[in-house]
Amino acid sequence: MEKSRQLLILYATETGNALDAAERIGREAERRGCPVRIVSLDEFDPSSLPSEKIVIFVVSTTGQGDTPNPMKAFWTYLLQRSLTRQWLENTDYAVFGLGDSGYQKYNFVAKKLDKRLADLGGTSIIERGLGDDQHPSGYEGALDPWMSSLWSVLYNENRQLFPKGLDISASDTRMLDQPKLHITYLDLDEVHLKSPAGIDDSLENGERALNIPIKLRRFVELTMDIASASPRRYFFEVMSFFATAEHEKERLQYFASPEGRDDLYQYNQKERRTVLEVLEDFPSVNMPFEWLVQLTPPLKTRAFSISSSPLVHPNQVHLTVSIVSWTTPFKRKRTGLCSNWLASLDPHQRVCIPAWFHKGSLPAPAPSLPLILIGPGTGCAPFRGFVEERALEASKSIPTSPILFFFGCRNEQNDFLYKDFWISHSQNGGVLSEEKGGGFYVAFSRDQPHKVYVQHKMKEQCVKIWDLLSKGAAVYVAGSSNNMPADVLAAFEEIVATEGGVSREDAVRWLRTLEKGGKYHVEAWA
Numbered sequence: 001m002e003k004s005r006q007l008l009i010l011y012a013t014e015t016g017n018a019l020d021a022a023e024r025i026g027r028e029a030e031r032r033g034c035p036v037r038i039v040s041l042d043e044f045d046p047s048s049l050p051s052e053k054i055v056i057f058v059v060s061t062t063g064q065g066d067t068p069n070p071m072k073a074f075w076t077y078l079l080q081r082s083l084t085r086q087w088l089e090n091t092d093y094a095v096f097g098l099g100d101s102g103y104q105k106y107n108f109v110a111k112k113l114d115k116r117l118a119d120l121g122g123t124s125i126i127e128r129g130l131g132d133d134q135h136p137s138g139y140e141g142a143l144d145p146w147m148s149s150l151w152s153v154l155y156n157e158n159r160q161l162f163p164k165g166l167d168i169s170a171s172d173t174r175m176l177d178q179p180k181l182h183i184t185y186l187d188l189d190e191v192h193l194k195s196p197a198g199i200d201d202s203l204e205n206g207e208r209a210l211n212i213p214i215k216l217r218r219f220v221e222l223t224m225d226i227a228s229a230s231p232r233r234y235f236f237e238v239m240s241f242f243a244t245a246e247h248e249k250e251r252l253q254y255f256a257s258p259e260g261r262d263d264l265y266q267y268n269q270k271e272r273r274t275v276l277e278v279l280e281d282f283p284s285v286n287m288p289f290e291w292l293v294q295l296t297p298p299l300k301t302r303a304f305s306i307s308s309s310p311l312v313h314p315n316q317v318h319l320t321v322s323i324v325s326w327t328t329p330f331k332r333k334r335t336g337l338c339s340n341w342l343a344s345l346d347p348h349q350r351v352c353i354p355a356w357f358h359k360g361s362l363p364a365p366a367p368s369l370p371l372i373l374i375g376p377g378t379g380c381a382p383f384r385g386f387v388e389e390r391a392l393e394a395s396k397s398i399p400t401s402p403i404l405f406f407f408g409c410r411n412e413q414n415d416f417l418y419k420d421f422w423i424s425h426s427q428n429g430g431v432l433s434e435e436k437g438g439g440f441y442v443a444f445s446r447d448q449p450h451k452v453y454v455q456h457k458m459k460e461q462c463v464k465i466w467d468l469l470s471k472g473a474a475v476y477v478a479g480s481s482n483n484m485p486a487d488v489l490a491a492f493e494e495i496v497a498t499e500g501g502v503s504r505e506d507a508v509r510w511l512r513t514l515e516k517g518g519k520y521h522v523e524a525w526a
Ligand SMILES: Cc1cc2nc3c(=O)[nH]c(=O)nc-3n(C[C@H](O)[C@H](O)[C@H](O)COP(=O)(O)OP(=O)(O)OC[C@H]3O[C@@H](n4cnc5c(N)ncnc54)[C@H](O)[C@@H]3O)c2cc1C
Pocket: 228, 302, 303, 304, 305, 306, 320, 321, 322, 323, 324, 325, 326, 327, 335, 336, 337, 338, 339, 340, 360, 378, 381, 382, 523, 524, 525, 526
């Protein structure tokens, strides 16, 4: 197939949204008769990019404006100085980014990728699209109009790309592909006769199958999130094919259509409707199990910061987990799957929990580095490890620098996490004690008529903060991604401007230099 008559969709995802978006773009192109290849960036050879004619990039931003893991090697390749300004002169490209405008570096990866591709001579065929978690319909709010423009531009440039035309007929959207999975059901005694688990290479077209006999119930429990995560939009589209009651079919088709997008968002994501609940709401749907397996969101891993020092607690990992629960707009009580499961465990029983360890965005500080830590709520988790490690170092007469720690919670009585721990380290010459040049300050947001947050406590301690910054301190911020990181940064700007006697613009530049020098770290989560 000539490369000018097909689309290559390259995606990079951290938590799966960019893959969903890439698959949606792919499905829409295929419905117009255009063959597509959808490839994760870590499976793509970057040196072959110039030989591609049309490439659609779908990339999310993670960390603090960081590239998702599968994009790291590709991005390093793209930054090589040896690549010329004509390197991509034969390549047309489009970029769709997924991000959250609550973050300071909103859609940073899509923006920098777009710029770099243009610098390398690539031709941008359409202004980049920026999906935003804050939009009432999530990233799809931007994806729908962006895709419409994309199809028009591509069609106008090369009509052969879409043999079925630009506007697909209703019958095209009502055709369903085959599910990607094939499941073989075995009787229990057959399982023992069959070959052991392994890879089956005997399929056609070079396809391979993973052969693992497993009980159905166990399979569902281990892989499918049927009782917590909300299904994606495509789930509703596929359901509509298998609905036998006309009114259900119509409703599902509406949900899957661009017009129904916002209503679907309110019904599904906002209410955190689960796969089981959705299936219950549409009882006439008889979805084949293969489809259910393919479309049910996979059980995803949850991230928790390690809140213990490996030196103080060798072979142990402590977590500080907030038990998630909330009420939806329709007053339905929802609970977080993992935190509630952890909370339900009996501490006296040994339970094996699968765990993966990743380096986060908060590098372990050297003992000699002065620290300013801001960690309201469970944001204090990583700093518990920092403080106990520094206390251990101090007890071994290793020279240590002071720590200023700003903690925040609602009430002193209810959610003052590790109260005794912090207080003990802030007394008797401890690493947080004022006599050692450190300090421990708490903002109880609801213990008085007006709200008090960490940024208010920081401003009260502006002299100490500026003093420590002047001595080369590093800043670490952890916790809620809502407003906290931006409010904390604004407080730093104010402190640097007033205490350092510079303009606000200079203070902003000063903090940017601090960040570039690897001394301003943020790890925030929704
Ligand atoms: C790098 C990193 C480090 C983290 N460290 C910690 C830590 O140390 N301690 C800690 O407690 N958490 C931490 N988190 C956050 C934690 O990963 C999430 O809270 C996680 O989703 C909890 O898992 P769960 O299964 O209990 O909840 P889930 O089942 O995953 O449900 C959580 C989801 O529910 C939704 N939700 C939650 N509250 C509301 C609400 N009020 N309104 C609407 N929707 C809501 C959101 O979509 C949220 O993502 C960290 C996150 C990251 C990315």
